[in-house]
Amino acid sequence: MLEQLQLEHYLTLCMRSEADFAEVFEEFEVSETISALNGEVENVNPVIKSGISFRLYKGVQSVYAYTNNTDDDNLTALINDLRDAIGSADQGPEVKLTRVEYENRHPVKIDFENVPLEDKVSLLKRADASAKAYDERIVKVQGNLLNVKQNVQISNSEGRLISDTRVRTRLMVNAFAKEGDNFQSGADRPGGGMGLEFYETSTPEAAGREAARIAIVNLSAKDCPSGKMPVIIDNGFGGVIFHEACGHSLEATSVSLNMSVFSGKLGQKIANECVSAVDDGTIPNAWGSENIDDEGNFQKRRVLIENGILKSYMIDRLNGRRMGMESTSSSRRQSYQFEPTSRMSNTFILPGNASFEELFEGVEKGLYAAKMGGGSVNPQTGEFNFTVLEGYMIENGKVSYPVRGASLIGNGADILFNIDKVCSNLKTGQGMCGSLSGSIPTDVGQPALRVTSITVGGTSHE
Amino acid sequence: MNKQQWITCALEQGFESFEIYQEETRERTVSWYNGKTNTFVTSNVTGTSLRGVIDGKMVTFATEDPEDGMMVSVITSMKSQAAVTGDEEPGIIRRPEESKVTAVPGTWVRPSVAEITDLLARTEKQILAYDPRIIMASRIQWSEETAVRTIVNSYGMDAEDRNTVQILMASAAAKEGNEVKNTYESEPVREIGTFDLDKFVAKTCDAALNKLNAASLPSNTYPVIFEHGAMTSLFTAFSGMFSGEMISKGISPLNDKLGTKIFSEKITVIDDPGSQDTVSMYRYDDEGCPTFCKTVVDQGVFTTILHNSASAAKMNAESTGNGFKASYSSTVGVRPMNCFILKGDKTLDELCSEMKNGFVITDLAGLHAGINFVTTNFSLQCSGYWVKDGVRDHSVSLVTTAGNFLELMKNVTAIGNDLDWSWHSTACPSIAFSGCAIAGE
Numbered sequence: 001m002l003e004q005l006q007l008e009h010y011l012t013l014c015m016r017s018e019a020d021f022a023e024v025f026e027e028f029e030v031s032e033t034i035s036a037l038n039g040e041v042e043n044v045n046p047v048i049k050s051g052i053s054f055r056l057y058k059g060v061q062s063v064y065a066y067t068n069n070t071d072d073d074n075l076t077a078l079i080n081d082l083r084d085a086i087g088s089a090d091q092g093p094e095v096k097l098t099r100v101e102y103e104n105r106h107p108v109k110i111d112f113e114n115v116p117l118e119d120k121v122s123l124l125k126r127a128d129a130s131a132k133a134y135d136e137r138i139v140k141v142q143g144n145l146l147n148v149k150q151n152v153q154i155s156n157s158e159g160r161l162i163s164d165t166r167v168r169t170r171l172m173v174n175a176f177a178k179e180g181d182n183f184q185s186g187a188d189r190p191g192g193g194m195g196l197e198f199y200e201t202s203t204p205e206a207a208g209r210e211a212a213r214i215a216i217v218n219l220s221a222k223d224c225p226s227g228k229m230p231v232i233i234d235n236g237f238g239g240v241i242f243h244e245a246c247g248h249s250l251e252a253t254s255v256s257l258n259m260s261v262f263s264g265k266l267g268q269k270i271a272n273e274c275v276s277a278v279d280d281g282t283i284p285n286a287w288g289s290e291n292i293d294d295e296g297n298f299q300k301r302r303v304l305i306e307n308g309i310l311k312s313y314m315i316d317r318l319n320g321r322r323m324g325m326e327s328t329s330s331s332r333r334q335s336y337q338f339e340p341t342s343r344m345s346n347t348f349i350l351p352g353n354a355s356f357e358e359l360f361e362g363v364e365k366g367l368y369a370a371k372m373g374g375g376s377v378n379p380q381t382g383e384f385n386f387t388v389l390e391g392y393m394i395e396n397g398k399v400s401y402p403v404r405g406a407s408l409i410g411n412g413a414d415i416l417f418n419i420d421k422v423c424s425n426l427k428t429g430q431g432m433c434g435s436l437s438g439s440i441p442t443d444v445g446q447p448a449l450r451v452t453s454i455t456v457g458g459t460s461h462e
Numbered sequence: 463m464n465k466q467q468w469i470t471c472a473l474e475q476g477f478e479s480f481e482i483y484q485e486e487t488r489e490r491t492v493s494w495y496n497g498k499t500n501t502f503v504t505s506n507v508t509g510t511s512l513r514g515v516i517d518g519k520m521v522t523f524a525t526e527d528p529e530d531g532m533m534v535s536v537i538t539s540m541k542s543q544a545a546v547t548g549d550e551e552p553g554i555i556r557r558p559e560e561s562k563v564t565a566v567p568g569t570w571v572r573p574s575v576a577e578i579t580d581l582l583a584r585t586e587k588q589i590l591a592y593d594p595r596i597i598m599a600s601r602i603q604w605s606e607e608t609a610v611r612t613i614v615n616s617y618g619m620d621a622e623d624r625n626t627v628q629i630l631m632a633s634a635a636a637k638e639g640n641e642v643k644n645t646y647e648s649e650p651v652r653e654i655g656t657f658d659l660d661k662f663v664a665k666t667c668d669a670a671l672n673k674l675n676a677a678s679l680p681s682n683t684y685p686v687i688f689e690h691g692a693m694t695s696l697f698t699a700f701s702g703m704f705s706g707e708m709i710s711k712g713i714s715p716l717n718d719k720l721g722t723k724i725f726s727e728k729i730t731v732i733d734d735p736g737s738q739d740t741v742s743m744y745r746y747d748d749e750g751c752p753t754f755c756k757t758v759v760d761q762g763v764f765t766t767i768l769h770n771s772a773s774a775a776k777m778n779a780e781s782t783g784n785g786f787k788a789s790y791s792s793t794v795g796v797r798p799m800n801c802f803i804l805k806g807d808k809t810l811d812e813l814c815s816e817m818k819n820g821f822v823i824t825d826l827a828g829l830h831a832g833i834n835f836v837t838t839n840f841s842l843q844c845s846g847y848w849v850k851d852g853v854r855d856h857s858v859s860l861v862t863t864a865g866n867f868l869e870l871m872k873n874v875t876a877i878g879n880d881l882d883w884s885w886h887s888t889a890c891p892s893i894a895f896s897g898c899a900i901a902g903e
Contacts, residue, residue, distance in 0.1 A: 028527075035793075037711060040548030043522060046539070047791045050527040051507065063502040068509075068526040078504065085502040085575070117546045140712060176713060176836065183715075185836045224841075226681045226864070226901030257495070257600060259635070339503065374831030380635055380644045383860060385828035385843035407832050407841035407862050434830075455678075457841045457862025457901040 001026050001163075002052070002070070004097050007155045010054070011095035013079050015157050018087030019056035019063075021317075022095075022157040025294065026052045027336040029150040030113065034120055036143045039128035041121055051336040054079055058086050060322050064339045097161040102298070106285050108167045108195040112147035115196055120145055123171065123196075123204045130208030131175045137219065138212045140176040145169075147196075154296035162296045168287065168441060169198050170430065173207045177215035184221075184404075186214025187389070191430040191441070194285040214371060214390050217402050224391060224406035224458030230366035231408060231454045232359045232394065237372050237429030239348050239444035241451075242277055244375040245384045245412035246270075250304055252319035252330070252342040253436060254379035261382035261413045262310060271308040271416030274352050278303050279314055281329065281345030287430040288346040288442040295340060297329040304347075305416075316342040334438025341437045348445030352422025359421050359450045366394040367406060367456050374431065375408075382412040407457040415451060423448040463510065463528045469616050472514050472537050479555035480514040481615035483748065485790040492575065493603040494582035502575075509790030512540065513555065519544045520553035520772070524791035554749075554771040556781075558619040561745035561752040563736035570606075570626045571653040578604045581630065581654050585663065589634050592667040595674065601633040601646060613750040621750040625742040628652070629885055630662065636670040643673035643859075650741050650885045669824075673845060676859035678902035685820030686863070686898040687813050689846070690880050692823045693890040697803065699829045700838060700867045701888060704731075704758050704766075705784075705796035706773030715838045715868060716764060724764045726874035728806070731759035733768065735783060735799035741885045746783070748794050753783035758801070762872075770796050798888065805891040806877030813878050813894045815852040821900060822846045822854075823863060838867035861902035870895055 002010075007024055014022035029049040035042045052075070053066035063085045065078040080088075112120065124143040131141045148168045155161040170191030177184050188210035192198040233241055246262075254260040262270060271277075281299035283289050292298055295317050303311045315323065316331035319342055332343035360368075368391065375386025388406040392399045428445030465482050472480035491503040510528040514521055514537075521543040523536055573581075582602050589599035606628040613621045628651050635644040647666040651657045688696060708714035716724065725731075735744040735753035744753050749771055758766045767777065770785025773796055786797040814822065824846040832842040841864040848855045878892035 034546075036548075037550070040550055041546050042548065042551050043520065043793050044543040044547065045791075045793055046523050048525040048527050049791075050525070061499060061501070065503065066505045066507070068507050074506070078506075081504050082502070085499075085504075117542060121546045142713075183836055185834070224864075226862070226899065228903065259598070259600060337505065337507065339501065374828075376828050376830070378644065378827070381642055383827070383843070385832065385862070387828065387831045387841060405834075405839045405841050405864055407828065407843065407864070409843045409860055409862055411860070455860065455862070455901060457843070457864050458899070 001028065001153045004161060007161065008095050008097055010075060010079060011155060011157050012092065013076070014054060014056055014082065015092035015095060017056060017083040017089050017092065018058050021057040023055045023295065024052065024155045025336055026153040027150065029148065029335070031146065031148040032112065034124060034145045036124040036128065038141055039125045044117065049335055053336040054082060055339065056082050056086050057318065060318065061086065062318055062339065066336050095157050096159055097155055098159050100160060100162040102291065105282060105291055106193050106289055110196040112169065112196055113149065123199055127171060127173045127204035127208035130205035131173060131212040134209050134212035135177065135216050137177045137179050137216060138175050139178045141208065142174040144172040152294070154294070156296065160296050162292055164291045166193065166290050167195055168193050169196060171204060171207050173211040175211035175215045177219050179219050182219055184215050184218035186211045186218060189430060191287045192285055193287055193289045217390055218404050221402035221404035224403035224456065226456055226458040228453050228455050230363050231369055231451045231456065232366065232448060233369045233372065233451065234448045235425050235427040235446055237431070237444060238369065239429065239446035240372045240375055240386055240431065242349050242446060243344065243347055243442070243444040244377045244386055245410065245415050247344050247347050248377045248435070249379040249382060249412050250313050251344070252313050252315040252323060255313050256319035256322040259380045261379070265310050268310055269308050270310045271305050272419050273308040274422045275305055275308055275416055275419050276350040277305040277348065278350060279344050279347040283346050286346045286443050293329045293331045294333045295327065295331040297327060299345065300329045302328050314342045314344060316340060332437060332440050334440055338438040343435060343437060343440055344433060344442050346428065346443035348426065348428055349422065349447065349449065351424040351426045351447045354421040354423050356423050356425065356448055359423060359448060360394060360397045363394045363397055368392045368394050368399050377412060384412055385409045403458070405458055409455050409457060415454065418452045418454070419449050420452050421450040464530050465614055467530065468533055471533050473616060475537055475541060477514040477516050479616045481512070481555050481613065483511040483790065484612050485509045486610045487607060489607045491603060491605045492578050492582065494579065494586055495600065495602065499579055511790050512536070514540055515553035515555055516541055516544045518553055519547045520551060521547065522793060552772050552775040554775060555615050555617065556619065556750050556771055557617045558750065559752050563745040563753060565736055565738040565743060567625065567743050568652060568738070570628055572606070573654050577654050581659070584659060585630065585632055588659065588663040589632060589667055592663060593671055595636045595638050595671060596634055596667055597637045598635040599632060600635070601631060603631045605629045605631065613746065619750045621746045623745055627741050627885055632666050634666045634670040636674055638674045641674060643670055643676070645669035645673065648885065672847065673857050673859060676845065676857035679821065679848070679858055679861050679900055680903050681901045683897045683899050685817050685896060687817060687820065687822045687892055687894045689810065689822055689824045690878065690882055690890055690892045692826045692844070693893050694886065694888055695826045695829055696867070697890045698888040699833050700835070701798045701801060702835060704768045704798060706767045706769040706777055706779070707796040709767055710773050710776040713836060715836060719764050720767055722764060723762045724868060725759055725762045725871040727762040728874045728877055729759055729762055729871060730757065730804040731801065732804060733758050733784070733798050733801040737800040740800045740883050740887060742887065744799055747785040748787045749785040751781045751783045751785055753799070756782055768796050768798060770794050800887050802881060802889040803891060805879050805881040807879050808876055810878055810880055810892050813876055813892060814849045814854070816876055817849055817894055818852050820849050821858060822849055840865060840867060861900050864899045864901065870898060873897065
């Protein structure tokens with residue numbers, strides 16, 4: 001990281017231009033991925049990412065430069081490229097920085113850098129043994145342990161200088177089950193914004209068992225019927241439905257350019273009254289949390305939808321200018337190599353009043369999506385898709401046989417109105433979210449809920 | 463970074479061999495919105511990846527901060543990996559070999575910023591003027607990148623590959639009534655002066671306009687044609703099945719299938735990293751192994767497993783020069799490179815005419831989640847158009863296509879002649895299939 005005097009020098013140079021705002025983002029990230037097959041380590045991949053970026057605004061125009069070469073000549077040349085692009089000037093304000101101190105909301109107890117490799121490998125071995133012990137048809141187990149420590153320092157022409165350290169860990173277990181020629185897989189990928197103490201409560205054994213359980217269920221699953229039907233989506237990673245169908249379309253990235261189905265709908269009813277949703281980057285040690293966003297503003301809890309009414313978008317500084325609104329501290333990026341923009345953090349639908357059993361009442365034929373996979377959305381049209389990793393048919397209000405190969409598609413603007421019952425069992429799941437500013441950790445979540453009608457894609461036609 | 467000093471230090475610390483891989487990337491991006499420059503991005507980044515063999519095991523370290531002062535501590539930490547690494551993965555650093563690829567990359571004429579902004583302004587203007595139903599031109603962007611890969615090692619290897627790419631991107635949104643449809647197109651541009659902007663704009667706008675007035679389809683199994691873009695997306699998602707890394711681990715759907723018929727006899731798959739038809743060509747893979755052209759599937763028969771050095775050693779084979787990384791900091795995996803399905807001789811119109819009644823899939827969504835690599839089952843959102851009596855009838859959206867890729871590829875009825883690389887490293891022509899499950903109403 002550069003010294004304060006150096007930062008003031010470069011920011012002052014940036015402002016000798018037609019820019020009205022300048023920002024420096026510095027990053028030093030240490031990560032480590034340990035990969036194992038059947039409990040045997042295949043490779044250990046430590047990576048150091050280290051670099052710096054400069055960003056200048058003139059109104060809603062932005063110019064951006066990044067490099068990992070912090071020699072003064074290179075940094076000065078990059079800044080001069082930006083000044084030329086935005087309009088150079090001989091004079092400008094002199095920038096003086098004041099460091100902002102704060103209390104860390106996401107303390108780490110066991111720093112992975114201080115733990116011997118053997119101990120980290122043992123986490124993978126425990127997951128492997130647990131998956132294999134679940135059922136003799138589990139024939140292979142792949143495991144990846146990811147540990148990340150990202151140090152960032154952000155300074156800007158308004159005089160703000162602030163730092164954050166984000167520590168994350170995640171265990172990804174894939175179990176493969178075989179019975180005759182039938183070969184199926186299951187996965188579990190728990191993670192948190194903390195050190196290795198995460199595995200004291202979210203044990204590798206639990207992850208191994210869960211991955212194995214899904215693989216075994218899929219061995220006996222039948223092809224999923226297709227067509228429109230009621231769907232009950234369980235809690236946890238089921239929240240990907242809100243993330244894809246609505247969350248991305250509430251990001252200022254698309255809203256500010258009038259490229260979202262929710263543009264201009266603040267204060268309007270966009271969902272059934274039983275739906276309230278938040279994006280909360282402050283939850284202590286959650287996978288998608290951080291003390292500050294990637295523009296140096298303290299993270300917040302944002303109420304997006306309250307009883308069906310759209311209350312807030314997720315806004316970064318630049319898109320806030322376009323919209324005439326303040327940033328909601330929603331600016332995030334994968335690394336210094338990405339210009340930040342509005343992104344989600346921990347996004348979930350709030351608990352409702354229905355019991356789990358109530359969701360099934362009156363459903364003659366439908367789909368129970370117990371575990372969801374990933375998905376994607378086109379924010380401009382609102383069309384979304386996501387996959388079901390573990391699903392069951394519902395027949396006459398009861399969970400029936402397991403099905404595989406199901407996907408759910410629909411339109412985000414419609415589906416929010418079609419959620420008619422929300423349960424109280426809120427739970428979150430971890431994912432990596434890809435968008436304009438790269439791949440970032442996000443929690444998705446929801447209680448179990450029912451969608452009255454959604455198109456289910458499958459291979460069986462009944 | 464004093465590379466020779468790092469190599470000497472590693473050998474002195476007991477490494478059997480040591481390699482330094484570097485990728486230097488220079489990028490420039492200009493985006494345009496509403497009549498003016500929206501963003502301008504410039505960058506230079508060098509990523510360094512170290513690999514060494516100690517006790518027969520491969521250990522690695524990647525960094526963007528390769529200070530010579532960190533040399534001893536980095537190499538010591540790499541040594542510690544060997545104690546926990548299993549014996550399954552053979553550690554191999556390659557000895558230098560000459561590449562036999564004689565083709566040279568095509569030339570790119572680097573434009574000035576003024577030429578770029580003029581192109582972007584014209585792109586926006588022409589898109590908005592194309593049709594009254596076009597309501598928005600967005601994501602208009604010029605992106606250029608030059609990447610230089612170098613590999614040196616303790617055996618004296620000194621390999622280098624250099625690639626440049628310049629791409630124009632644009633999105634158009636079309637509206638009729640309350641229905642909005644959009645599309646996103648991109649094309650490599652070797653020289654702005656000779657680039658056919660009219661054709662690019664027409665392709666972008668027509669794609670959006672053609673999606674309007676879309677209806678769903680009743681759920682059923684229909685004859686389908688995957689248009690070349692959708693076919694390329696689907697094939698790319700499953701192309702890892704040819705990987706020796708996956709096969710040696712027993713998690714590829716092609717385990718034990720070498721020499722057997724896996725696809726229709728109409729399908730031949732070629733992998734040619736040194737191909738001059740593509741935007742990026744590779745004389746060496748990311749281990750410094752010379753690349754060459756090979757037939758992966760010959761008239762439906764699986765003939766070649768793709769390998770890097772480690773997977774080849776595990777399966778008593780030779781590397782096929784397919785040891786590529788996802789990024790400089792990744793470990794070396796196995797990836798097809800400039801891989802394509804051999805084109806046929808029919809135009810897309812002729813494929814439609816032969817199909818008579820069926821569904822042409824032009825776009826697929828959700829490929830990162832909607833496929834099961836192990837079983838090759840897929841279930842994906844798609845859109846396109848319905849063909850009635852051999853000609854285009856109406857647009858179709860919000861339906862899914864589902865099936866099993868290996869089964870689908872056995873049911874090929876015809877192959878198109880419209881292979882289009884654009885800037886991709888995998889390409890397919892349009893392919894007609896006898897049937898595929900579609901879910902809609």
